[in-house]
Amino acid sequence: MNLIGSFVIAFSMYSRIPMPRMDWTEERMRYALCFFPLIGAVIGAVEIATFALCEILGAGVLFRTCLLTAVPLLITGGIHMDGYLDVTDARHSYGEREKKLAILKDPHTGAFAIIGLGLYLLLYAGSVSEFVGADVWLLPGALMLERACSGYSVVAFPKAKKDGLAAEFSRSAETKVVRVSMAVLAVLAISWMIYWGHLRGALAALTALATFVCYYRFSMREFGGISIQTYSSIHHLRMILTGFLTTHQLFQTRQRTERVHDNLTDITIATQEQLTFSDITRIIRNSVRNITATQGSYRNNSD
DSSP states (O other): OOHHHHHHHHHHHHOOSOOOOOOOOHHHHHTGGGGHHHHHHHHHHHHHHHHHHHHHHTOOHHHHHHHHHHHHHHHHTTHHHHHHHHHHHHHTTOOOHHHHHHHHHOOSOOHHHHHHHHHHHHHHHHHHTTOOGGGGGGHHHHHHHHHHHHHHHHHHSOBSOSSSHHHHHHHHSOHHHHHHHHHHHHHHHHHHHHHHHTHHHHHHHHHHHHHHHHHHHHHHHHHSSBOHHHHHHHHHHHHHHHHHHTOTGGGGHHHHHHHHHHHHHHHHHHHHSOOOHHHHHHHHHHHHHHHHHHHHHHHHHHO
16 A cells, blocks of 8 residues: 555645655555545645735735735646536536537636636625634634545546546545545544634535535436536635635624614613713813823823
């Protein structure tokens, strides 16, 4: 069992991280998918380092957002984005299944792919722009979880094409080992997310699992099975959703609403009270007394 070779193949295929050259032998391909989710953990770690560096340097929110959006694309080399664009074009062809599968193989980029690219970058950038403090620590778990789900689908779901990359990895993979590995890594990723995010982490994990079910139904309906392109498409959807749900600001909305409601209630009660002349006099006298005490305290401190 050449696990080092399997590790190198996984990172060579799905990232731009420099790796030593190795032959893609059948033995090494058998366990390559077991290391696929670790690429998500690496991306998450780089995101944390990028966020921390921006905080140290005092970078603005816009610059930090652009860097955090670019990191996944720079590390993966855009391999998942390429598949996402193919699926966007294929879906908007509104043709038969055979036509959609042909578009997946077409190297040209259509107008709908460009629109989808812009929409994705805007939504993901909007999500990461809301990160505050410990929010970014959820990313390694989130990115590892979505890759664990995708790796499991490669060996468990029907394939749209017999000659695609997903089919090749599926034929070469040790199915039982890959399934167990994906399950173990998914549990570790969910545990990480809950540890750092508590309710936010649990909700983001449940959302990722829900999109995994939607991914199966979408792939079967549109293409008759999964492919590397359909995986890439749902991969970016999960990144947007998990990025949005891991933000601390989202869970502050209810607290802010409750505080505003309390303040409005106090104001309403105060305006409905009918103050007498003696009440107004007392309020003014207390205010003057407080101001005088404050000035005396300031003079004593100055002396």
